Amino acid sequence: MEEFTTFEQNEFSLCVRVRERLPDLLDGFLDALTAEAIRAHLATCYQCSRDLRELRQTIRLVESLPFVEPLRDHAPAIMAAVERQSGHSFQAPVVEMETQRTLRSPYLPRTTNGLERHFLSAALGLQGAIAAVA
Amino acid sequence: MAPTDAALVQRTLRGETAAYNVLVERYQRQVYSLIYRMIGNADDAGDLLQDTFLRAYSALASFRQDASFLTWLYKIASNLSIDHMRSRKTRSALSLDLELEEGREPAAERAFSPEDTVMRGAVAEIVHNAVLNLPARYRVVVVLRHLRGMSIDEIAEELRIPSGTVKTHLFRAREMLRERLRPVLDMETDGRVHHV
Numbered sequence: 001m002e003e004f005t006t007f008e009q010n011e012f013s014l015c016v017r018v019r020e021r022l023p024d025l026l027d028g029f030l031d032a033l034t035a036e037a038i039r040a041h042l043a044t045c046y047q048c049s050r051d052l053r054e055l056r057q058t059i060r061l062v063e064s065l066p067f068v069e070p071l072r073d074h075a076p077a078i079m080a081a082v083e084r085q086s087g088h089s090f091q092a093p094v095v096e097m098e099t100q101r102t103l104r105s106p107y108l109p110r111t112t113n114g115l116e117r118h119f120l121s122a123a124l125g126l127q128g129a130i131a132a133v134a
Numbered sequence: 135m136a137p138t139d140a141a142l143v144q145r146t147l148r149g150e151t152a153a154y155n156v157l158v159e160r161y162q163r164q165v166y167s168l169i170y171r172m173i174g175n176a177d178d179a180g181d182l183l184q185d186t187f188l189r190a191y192s193a194l195a196s197f198r199q200d201a202s203f204l205t206w207l208y209k210i211a212s213n214l215s216i217d218h219m220r221s222r223k224t225r226s227a228l229s230l231d232l233e234l235e236e237g238r239e240p241a242a243e244r245a246f247s248p249e250d251t252v253m254r255g256a257v258a259e260i261v262h263n264a265v266l267n268l269p270a271r272y273r274v275v276v277v278l279r280h281l282r283g284m285s286i287d288e289i290a291e292e293l294r295i296p297s298g299t300v301k302t303h304l305f306r307a308r309e310m311l312r313e314r315l316r317p318v319l320d321m322e323t324d325g326r327v328h329h330v
Contacts, residue, residue, distance in 0.1 A: 020305075023301070023304065023305050054312050054319050055308060057319050057322055058308055058311050058312045058319070061257075061261045062261060062265060062276060062281070062311065063281070065171070065258060065261055065265070065281070067163050067166075068170040068179075068262075069166075070163065070179075070180065070183070071180075072180075074162055074166070074183050074184060075155060075158045078158050078162070078184050078187045078188070079151070079154070079155050081184060082151055082154060082187070085192065086149075086151050
């Protein structure tokens with residue numbers, strides 16, 4: 001009886017570990033040996049194979065969501081705004097600079113204003129700022 | 135034959151704004167849909183759609199001709215949507231940064247206006263609402279992964295959080311979706327529903 005209980009516990013533990021890895025299996029993050037071992041378990045375990053099927057179904061349902069149609073044609077308003085901008089010189093890429101990221105950092109003191117945060121982050125760098133706050 | 139995106143971009147850069155209108159007409163539906171899935175509000179989605187095309191227009195000179203114009207628009211729209219969620223003065227949005235970093239529990243279910251729930255098909259509406267009802271940190275990764283097709287590492291870079299956190303959020307999001315979509319999954323298994 002005790003052996004049977006242990007066997008059940010081992011099976012349960014294996015199922016828990018397999019289910020934790022199912023997303024990795026679907027996303028192709030597992031090495032070949034691990035994937036093969038999990039597939040072997042799935043072939044004999046109804047609950048785990050059901051979990052995998054439902055996970056696949058869930059992803060498919062989300063990925064097959066149709067376009068949400070805009071309630072109106074936004075092109076006229078967009079083009080009116082573009083016309084107001086036309087004549088400007090085309091700018092550099094919309095790429096966030098590292099300094100901008102640092103300025104938004106939650107680690108910088110909330111009490112400082114934008115200019116102070118700029119100089120603080122520039123002078124200390126992120127790690128220094130964290131140390132300063134700490 | 136319809137002009138290519140690259141040709142339209144070139145014509146726009148030469149000052150032909152009508153060419154940009156073609157790009158707007160061509161892609162506004164896709165971009166609006168992505169934004170709406172992320173923020174769940176029709177009015178805000180319209181504003182962000184306009185911001186996206188204005189940003190793209192201003193930065194058009196930096197667009198690489200060999201890249202996908204739609205993918206480029208998606209990236210701008212995603213960043214604007216995430217910034218919007220971060221800046222909105224609401225309980226769930228204010229804490230998006232914290233939510234992304236930590237593991238705060240989901241906010242209460244949200245109410246939807248009739249305008250926001252204009253959807254075709256009962257199943258699609260159920261799935262749509264299940265996604266919108268996810269906590270913001272989970273919703274963002276689900277939209278980026280499953281509607282924009284981004285990799286885990288790309289999402290981590292865009293959200294500036296560790297890849298492991300993205301995987302954890304995605305795992306929990308899918309589990310929550312699975313539970314919320316249980317009736318649909320059961321119907322599919324019984325053969326009563328074949329597709330959205």
